Amino acid sequence: MSGSTSDAAIAGLGITEMGKVYGRSTTDFGADAIIRACTDAGLDLHDLDGLLTNSGLTGGVGLWLQRELGLRDMRLLSEIQGFGSSAGAMVAMAAMAVASGTATTVACVFADAPLTADRGAGAAYAASRPPLPTGFAGLPDAVGLSGANPYYALAARRHMERYGTTSEQFGHIAVAARQWATMNPRAQMREPMTLADHQASRMIADPLHLLDCCLVSNGAIAVIVTSAARAANLAQPAVHVLGWAQAHPGYSMQKGSDFGLISGAAQSGPAALKMAGVTVDDVDIREIYDCYTYTTLISLEDYGFCEKGEGGALAASGALAPGGSLPTNTGGGELSGYYMWGMTPLSEAVIQARGQGGQRQVPHHDVVLVSGNGGVLDYHATLVLSPHARS
Amino acid sequence: MTVGLIARDDESSEFFNATAQNTLLVQRCEHCKHLQYPLPFAASVGRCRNCGRPDLSWQPVSGFGVLITWTHLHRKPSKAGTPTPVTTVAIVELDEGPWVHTQLRHIPETLHAGDRVVVAFERTAAGEAIPVFENGSMIRPRH
Numbered sequence: 001m002s003g004s005t006s007d008a009a010i011a012g013l014g015i016t017e018m019g020k021v022y023g024r025s026t027t028d029f030g031a032d033a034i035i036r037a038c039t040d041a042g043l044d045l046h047d048l049d050g051l052l053t054n055s056g057l058t059g060g061v062g063l064w065l066q067r068e069l070g071l072r073d074m075r076l077l078s079e080i081q082g083f084g085s086s087a088g089a090m091v092a093m094a095a096m097a098v099a100s101g102t103a104t105t106v107a108c109v110f111a112d113a114p115l116t117a118d119r120g121a122g123a124a125y126a127a128s129r130p131p132l133p134t135g136f137a138g139l140p141d142a143v144g145l146s147g148a149n150p151y152y153a154l155a156a157r158r159h160m161e162r163y164g165t166t167s168e169q170f171g172h173i174a175v176a177a178r179q180w181a182t183m184n185p186r187a188q189m190r191e192p193m194t195l196a197d198h199q200a201s202r203m204i205a206d207p208l209h210l211l212d213c214c215l216v217s218n219g220a221i222a223v224i225v226t227s228a229a230r231a232a233n234l235a236q237p238a239v240h241v242l243g244w245a246q247a248h249p250g251y252s253m254q255k256g257s258d259f260g261l262i263s264g265a266a267q268s269g270p271a272a273l274k275m276a277g278v279t280v281d282d283v284d285i286r287e288i289y290d291c292y293t294y295t296t297l298i299s300l301e302d303y304g305f306c307e308k309g310e311g312g313a314l315a316a317s318g319a320l321a322p323g324g325s326l327p328t329n330t331g332g333g334e335l336s337g338y339y340m341w342g343m344t345p346l347s348e349a350v351i352q353a354r355g356q357g358g359q360r361q362v363p364h365h366d367v368v369l370v371s372g373n374g375g376v377l378d379y380h381a382t383l384v385l386s387p388h389a390r391s
Numbered sequence: 392m393t394v395g396l397i398a399r400d401d402e403s404s405e406f407f408n409a410t411a412q413n414t415l416l417v418q419r420c421e422h423c424k425h426l427q428y429p430l431p432f433a434a435s436v437g438r439c440r441n442c443g444r445p446d447l448s449w450q451p452v453s454g455f456g457v458l459i460t461w462t463h464l465h466r467k468p469s470k471a472g473t474p475t476p477v478t479t480v481a482i483v484e485l486d487e488g489p490w491v492h493t494q495l496r497h498i499p500e501t502l503h504a505g506d507r508v509v510v511a512f513e514r515t516a517a518g519e520a521i522p523v524f525e526n527g528s529m530i531r532p533r534h
Binding site: 122143257260 | 394406432459489
């Protein structure tokens with residue numbers, strides 16, 4: 001398994017302190033994550049010749065990170081924005097840059113710090129409102145559609161109406177994520193949680209309870225992408241980037257629209273797996289963007305881990321939880337772990353592919369699927385990672 | 392049932408002139424005849440979402456449609472423990488095809504995808520009349 005000389009691998013992972021960490025700027029988190037990722041890889045900061053940044057809500061990382069860190073002679077430098085699909089897009093772009101010789105060593109970083117000591121997570125992610133909403137742009141707010149919760153609730157309800165999916169089935173996804181999180185020292189929510197706890201949690205946007213919704217976190221995560229050949233000689237086990245794809249459905253939002261029923265994973269999943277030369281049955285671990293329990297469910301269906309409409313039954317079967325047949329979101333995901341957009345599933349995928357998951361390590365970790373989802377199911381990216389080079 | 396204030400601008404003035412007269416308008420593409428509800432983004436300049444061309448005119452619709460999906464929005468409970476109002480927002484598919492993100496009022500206890508709904512207009516003291524939808528199963532479309 002020598003692999004192609006042009007194949008890329010993730011050689012470094014940097015995760016800052018995470019969660020309710022106040023008093024640090026987004027730039028500071030981002031710079032910290034890049035330095036940690038370089039240290040993790042056994043690289044010097046000045047080995048970097050590529051930098052891709054993805055800013056969360058607070059807009060605090062961008063091209064200026066180059067100057068902040070004193071990085072000279074960069075061959076690749078760009079700000080990437082695809083919301084929850086950004087992490088997958090950054091790694092894919094970095095892999096293509098490495099393959100083409102555009103750059104040799106590319107840092108990809110996400111940072112955000114929406115939480116402040118004086119307001120809650122909900123307020124942090126509520127859309128900022130203009131003083132007097134004007135014209136058509138004011139219509140969503142005027143009818144009560146503000147922030148992501150109601151839109152995802154609309155999507156989830158449509159799935160329930162079409163396929164008979166239930167709130168309890170969503171609850172099983174939250175419980176499984178929490179079971180994994182209890183074994184992840186980095187997870188923000190590590191107290192055990194039951195299905196009854198899920199059902200009793202406050203209703204946010206029916207059918208979504210509080211425990212159907214992700215966390216909000218301050219922090220940053222970076223990965224370093226370089227050639228597979230070089231990664232093999234660095235400090236950490238190389239995590240090979242075998243496949244990638246994006247899919248952005250552009251829902252028509254008119255008669256016949258698939259909104260709420262089919263996500264971009266239905267397109268990006270098969271494409272990324274094909275590039276990797278594996279099938280869905282070869283996937284050992286699933287790291288799925290879980291801004292809501294519903295997002296995990298529809299993504300699993302669209303990747304083909306069950307038939308369309310059977311995601312609820314799959315969740316209720318216990319397959320996703322520790323000890324189950326389809327280990328999913330093994331660090332607790334965004335629901336119970338930490339919310340770093342697409343870096344949440346990507347970071348846990350790197351940890352698992354390396355075999356560094358400690359108590360929560362999944363024994364078989366040859367093929368790890370990473371799923372990113374942004375907007376309201378609008379933007380999708382998939383990565384296929386492996387500790388083994390392309391065969 | 393609460394709707395917020397909206398101030399009209401040049402692009403929306405004809406639409407809100409119509410809502411004031413209890414009429415719902417959609418955009419019609421002069422080029423490909425596609426019908427659509429206006430895109431609620433500040434950056435939108437009003438192009439056809441089927442062919443990309445800017446030649447849109449306004450066309451009245453029947454106001455009838457079916458419920459695609461909905462959500463009951465619960466506010467954070469007050470510290471005093473008094474019940475807080477629940478708002479129901481929904482996606483309605485107009486009989487003419489476009490989807491409308493809207494609010495529901497005067498609805499039955501239980502809702503189902505496919506329920507017939509009809510437009511109504513909710514007025515605020517200082518803002519424009521806003522299209523909302525209510526139970527339409529008892530009302531026949533006018534022809």
